[in-house]
Amino acid sequence: MTVQSAYQTAVDAGTLTTDDAQLAVLPELERVRAALATPLPKRGLFRKAPPPTPGLYMWGGVGRGKSMLMDLLYDQVDAPKRRSHFHAFMQWVHTEMTEARKRGVDDAIAPVAAKLADEVRFLAFDEMQITDITDAMIVGRLFEALFAAGVVVVTTSNRPPDDLYKNGLNRQLFTPFIALIKDRMVVHELVSDTDYRQDRLAGKQSYFTPNNADARAAIADIWDHLSNGKSAPLVLHVKGREVDLPGYHNGVARAKFYDLCGRFLGAADYLALAEAVRVLILEDIPTLSRSNFNEAKRFVTLIDALYEAKVQLICSAAAAPELLYVEGEGTFEFERTASRLREMQSADWGT
Template identity: 70%
Template sequence: MDSLHDIYQARVASGALKSDDAQLAALPELERIRAELAQPVKRGFFRKAPEPPKGLYLWGGVGRGKSMLMDLFVDALDVPARRVHFHAFMQEIHTDMHRLRSDGVEDPIKPVAKAVSDAVRVLAFDEMQITDITDAMIVGRLFEQLFAAGCVVVTTSNRIPDDLYKDGLNRQLFVPFIGQLKEKMVVKELVSERDHRQDRLQGAQVYFTPADSNARKQIDVLWDELTHGLEEPLTLHVKGREVKLPRYHNGVARAPFYDLCGKMLGPGDYLKLAETVRVLMVEDIPQLGRSNFNEAKRFVTLVDALYEAGVCLIASAAAKPEMLYVEGSGSFEFERTASRLREMQSAEWGVRAFKK
């Protein structure tokens, strides 16, 4: 079978990828894992199962190609593997634990971990980050079970392991998990000055009006280029509330206007969203005015949060920014929002957003 280096170079030659020295430097670690897992396992009654290869913790700035390398790696595996966003995986774990507790199981972590390890040999996570105390309190025991069962974990992250759950409540209880990661995984930084999503959006139209089928088609093209067609729902937890993003992958989120502004969301929710994503696609922004005053106010708050965080906004709307809110209370204040929306369409904004 071709090595990951060969597969990568073939994609560069075809024009599907641009060669990147930092990505090339990360390939040997992924190839090490792939090659070891590809070796046949010699079985016998008295033969001890071989130690699984060390996993990989690949960290670095957003848009550097970590997720693309993960896709390359998982596609080349010949063993059962699961590719999943870390946050979505932990939500599944909590759901399964809650179900088992309801059935009278006192300690559900072991059976939950066994179900995972029985199904796969490799867990490939996107964006390992720990911000929730409920996650922080169980990951140590959960991963101890997964590692003991021979699961190989490969993950991407924007943070070095020592910064996971930084300043979190009762962090001292979480610290041993960091030690587990360093013992069972090779930690490698992906150092690159290039954000490849910036390349894809350089000079691209990012604001479409009217919000019709043509706008949707053009946003579909950008979505596919930024996510490679991969997506999953993502739920953000904000002070006991849930903010649900129906479509998400690798820092890029997509949602209809009313999912974000038609619900009872506030500044804290939008700040959390702006901290989580680097690109947000908001579709079907309607004409704003007296009839949807509350939605308009939330939209203003959302744009302010995205602007201050330097998030790249891609949108489809009923009108150009200056004509979105032309009558009713708040139309004068909306002039600042219109100005920000206009600035966020510029090439200079794209450069700023991806350097944040």
């Protein structure tokens, strides 16, 4: 089935609404599908390799349907393929490189690229973004090898290629990768006035208290609605540390308070989290006081990062924002956090 036919089938079934911005990118998605449907010619002494199929870099604001469109393409591709969140993919790359070094390999990137090229013809990445200097130094050589091997890459991102790793350390070493993207992939901006993810949350409660069975059931219902019943853990690597998100799908993450505030995490970790997700479901926020002062400080830092990045927050808590922290050092400073929690519940938050 062509991508256009699959899109129309979803519209007819009522699971999608026709969107002009989405319709505009369907020919590019179909171009990729059709190319991957063509068997690779057998290699011979006098046979030239076919010209490489350009990939697709699809970027635009959150909630515009980028991941949905990539999934639509992925489902129609009948070729060896792999799909993952970009952070999860880079986690796998680091693991494979570590294993290669244990085998005494000098260039640990080469065997990783060779393994991928041997296993897949199509790689689909959700939410490409570079926040770590180590990743920035790896992706250029890795993708160059994949492109040379004929692997077709389609990725989504919230930002144009020129804004990747913006203001990052030694960014001049990363800019050749940006040029490579522009040379080997079609860059398409998905321009739409509609934020479908925001629409799915419009008018819905986002702060649940008290933290009882009703709150847990409501949170579970929202998670099932936003994740479409699909999720997998996501690990973010930040300056040698790991930020674990137990549940993740399509820009929506789910974690408990102590997953994020009970560990030795700091501002850099929460900023990376805010870059990686557009909706965070945070459960079991307790009352805060001098007895859990360190956790409270981390919570304040987390909320600041989410607030500045305009991340949608859905949470369950032991008390209303103004009553979460009522005694002990830091109560005055927490007033700003309570105010932000209130603001983040507004209907137009994140728009």
